[in-house]
Amino acid sequence: MSRSTPRTMSFVISFAMSPGLRPGLFDDAAMRRLAALGTVxxxxxxxxxxxEARAALRDTHVLVTGWGSPLLDPAALAASRLQAVVHAGGTVKNHLSDEFWDSGIAVSSAADANAVPVAEYTVAQVLLANKELDAMRAAYRSERTTADWHTRFPAAGNYRRTVGVVGASRIGRRVLALLAAFDLDLLLHDPHVDDETARRLGARRVTLDEIFRESDVVTLHAPDLPETRHLADARRLALMRPGAVLINTARGGLVDTAALTEAVVSGRVRAVLDVTEPEILPADSPLYDHPGVVLTPHVAGSVGGELRRLGDAAVDEVDSWIRTGMFRTPVHPETLAITA
Incomplete structure (x- = not known):
């Protein structure tokens, strides 16, 4: 239950995030919208x-947070007038302590908005991986001549290929919706989803082992939990079809990096990795330069101009809270254990 929120009061809106991030999230139009809702x-x-930071927080009614926000714990909230936290990003686990949830302060997140670019990245990588464009491009660059690409890449293409999605998260569901436009067979594994829900999402529900055994591409969209740690381990990687692709845009801990490195170096599987464990791989990791790997520095989520989507989503939530006392996309503490 949230703290009582009289709609007639004058609200103070503050920001808590890394220095320099606010202008990237909130353009002039967004700042004007906030200014119309209260004192910014x-x-x-x-x-x-x-x-001075503690004093500013004590006088704040609505706090807009972002990446790099300091931890909000009972000490920080002492004598605070804070009624709502609106996170202009995905997970709130990094800056809201467990004790925070006893405060009754309402919380919202722009996780839905941040799911958009991650899903777009994932779908693009699925289609390019099945097309084997990296290998074709490398061959063309090296040989600089025409070739019988059909013979050299007989399995290339997306027609009737199988894509396995691990996790019916916001991102996983959006990936399934986008992939529905293509001639693909879609599989889904999520312990919290039944057969009927999977069918509504356009997929066939299977076990985790079946996902790895039957898919041409396996894409991970599960939260980082003790039970999901290293779900892509040596045994499951060995189940993958020769030349199959593992995509990870979720959390690095879902994959056993040593086992994946061995599988990639052996030529058995390929990989698209936007997140790894450790977050920055050792300088001598074969994954940096291996032709079977697409390695990016945790950029599948919102970057550049995409930050504006997060900012606009946060402004929408501030507007909803101040005008109605409710959020459109609230975060509930009881769901944190099964979300990213």
């Missing part, structure tokens, strides 16, 4: 050890 403190709270 443009200075960013990034370090609650400073007395």
């Amino acid at each position: 403190r443009t200075e960013v709270i990034d370090d609650l050890s400073r007395p």
Whole structure:
């Protein structure tokens, strides 16, 4: 239950995030929308050890957070007037302590907005991986001549290929919806989804082992939990079809990096990795330069101009809270254990 919110009061809106992030999230139009809703403190709270930052938080009714927000724990909230936190990003686990949820402060997240570019990235990589464009491009660059590409790449293409989605998360569901436009067979594994829900999502529900055994591409969209750690381990990687592709845009801990490196170097599987464990691989990792790997630095989510989508989503939530006392996309503490 959230704290009582009189709709007639004058609201103070503050920001808590990494220095320099706010202008990337909120353009002039977004700032004008916020200014129409209350008093906006443009200075960013990034370090609650400073007395002036703690004082600013105490006087804030709606806090808009972003990547790099300081931890909001009971000490930070002491004597605070804070009623709502709106996160202009995905997970709130990094800046809301377990004790925070006892405060009754309402929380919202732009996780739905951040799911859009991750799903777009994933679908693009699925289609390119099945087309084997990296290998074709490398061959063409090296030989600089025409060739019988049909004979050299007889399995290339997306027609009737099988894509397995692990996790019916926001992103996983959006990936399934986008892939429905193509001539693909879609599989889904999620312990919280039944057969009928999977059918509604356009997929066939299977076990995790079946996903790895039957798919040409396996794409991971599960949360990082003790039970999902290294779900892509040596045994399951060995189940994959020769030349199959593992895509990870979720969390690095879902994949056993050593086992995947061995599988890739042996030529058995390919990989598309936007996240790894560790987050920055050792400088001598074969994954950096291997022709069977697409390795990107955690950029599948919102970057550049895509940050504006997060900012606009956050403004929409501030507007909804101030005008109605409710969020459109609230975060519920009881769901945190099964979400990213």
